[in-house]
Amino acid sequence: MTNIPCKYKIFLADDNKIFALFLMNFLKNSGFTDVHSFETGELLLQRIHEKPDIVLLDYFLNSKVETAANGNEILKQVIELYPDTYVIMVTSIGESDKVRELFKCGASDYITKDEKVRSNLETALIRVRAILDGRSRNC
Amino acid sequence: MNTEPTLFDLSELINLSDGNMEFVQSMVDLFITQSEENAELIKEHYEKGDLGKVKAIVHSMKPSILIMGIYSLKEDISSIEDYTRRNENNAHLSELIAKMEESLLKVSQQLKEYHVI
Numbered sequence: 001m002t003n004i005p006c007k008y009k010i011f012l013a014d015d016n017k018i019f020a021l022f023l024m025n026f027l028k029n030s031g032f033t034d035v036h037s038f039e040t041g042e043l044l045l046q047r048i049h050e051k052p053d054i055v056l057l058d059y060f061l062n063s064k065v066e067t068a069a070n071g072n073e074i075l076k077q078v079i080e081l082y083p084d085t086y087v088i089m090v091t092s093i094g095e096s097d098k099v100r101e102l103f104k105c106g107a108s109d110y111i112t113k114d115e116k117v118r119s120n121l122e123t124a125l126i127r128v129r130a131i132l133d134g135r136s137r138n139c
Numbered sequence: 140m141n142t143e144p145t146l147f148d149l150s151e152l153i154n155l156s157d158g159n160m161e162f163v164q165s166m167v168d169l170f171i172t173q174s175e176e177n178a179e180l181i182k183e184h185y186e187k188g189d190l191g192k193v194k195a196i197v198h199s200m201k202p203s204i205l206i207m208g209i210y211s212l213k214e215d216i217s218s219i220e221d222y223t224r225r226n227e228n229n230a231h232l233s234e235l236i237a238k239m240e241e242s243l244l245k246v247s248q249q250l251k252e253y254h255v256i
Contacts (some may be wrong), residue, residue, distance in 0.1 A: 012231065015199060016200075016202055017169055017173065017206075018166060018170055018173060018202070018206060019203065021165070021166060021169060022155060022202075022206055025159075029157055035149070060195065060198060060199065062195060063195040063196050063199035064199075084140075092201055113202040114205070117205070118154075118155055118203070125193060
C-alpha cells in the first residue's frame, strides 16, 4: 500500500462507526491526510461546499438515524451540486444489482464490504489517484 | 480454565491496521460498546415488532463482524436479514434474535478479557 502524501480532500459517510474508523485509518495510512467522516449523508451535505475531491458513500445510511437518506439519494445531491466529485459507493454483498443504477446517477466507482475489502479499497484508491492526477495535469 | 471457544479472530483487523496495536485496541473498545448497544436495540425493536429496524441494525453490523473475525455470526445475520426483508416473523427468527443477543454479549465479554497491547 502506497503512503505517498496525497493532497485530495475526502469525505466519507458511513453509519457504522467501526467501518468508518477503519476507513479513516486506511485512508490516512494510504497518504490521504485530509479525511472527514460523517455518520449520515445529511451531515456530509452540510459541508459539501468545501468541495471534497472524493466522496465515499455507504449505500444504507439509516441504521442509526431512521430518517437519514440513503447513499443513492445523497449521491444524486452531491453530483447535482458538484458534478466533478469522484464518488465511490460502498456496498455490502448482495447489493451489486443496485450498482448499475448508482453509475447512472453519477457514481465513479464502487467497492464491496466483504472479505476482500482491503484489496477492493487499494484498487479503488489507485484508480482514483490516477484519474484525479490526470485531471489536474490537463487543467 | 475457560473452555468456551473464542468467538472472535483479530488477525484480519491486525493485518488491516498494519500492526498498529493502539488502533486495534480502539477498534476493540468501539466494538464492545457497539455490540452491547446493538444487542439491546435488536431485542427492543424485535419485541416491538419493528422488523425494519431489526434489519437495518443487523445489516449495519456486517462489516464490523467481518473486521472483528466473528465468523460464527455471519450465517445468522444473513438469515435474520432474509426473514426481516420478507417481513416474516416466525419461531426460527425468534430463536435467531435470542442467539444473536447472547452471542453479541458473549463476544463483548470475551473482548473485555482479551489484552490487545
